[in-house]
Amino acid sequence: MLKHIVLWTLHDSAEGNSKEENALLAKSRLEALKDTIPEIIDIEVGVNHVGQGSSVDLSLYSVFANEAALKRYQAHPEHQKILPFIGAITNGRHVIDYSI
Secondary structure, eight states: OEEEEEEEEEOSEETTEEHHHHHHHHHHHHHHGGGTOTTOSEEEEEEOSSOOTTOOSEEEEEEESSHHHHHHHHHSHHHHHHHHHHHHHEEEEEEEEEEO
């Protein structure tokens, strides 16, 4: 099993929306991938509500069978459709992938 975790900071506004609106849009779009990409074993998207100095705004926690499944997910057309929006609303990104 492979866990794929991504943490983002968001622009205060982008794409005509506030940070909060974009976080909720991203959450909805990312979680919808579970219905179309069979490689996703589990997915959870969190929107930060506390906001401390070192906080991120949005997190993605997902689980895949192995690295090959993660790569198929990343290349999947439905995942690729989301990337321009995510890129437009974010100003920082951190990723970790690890086996369990």
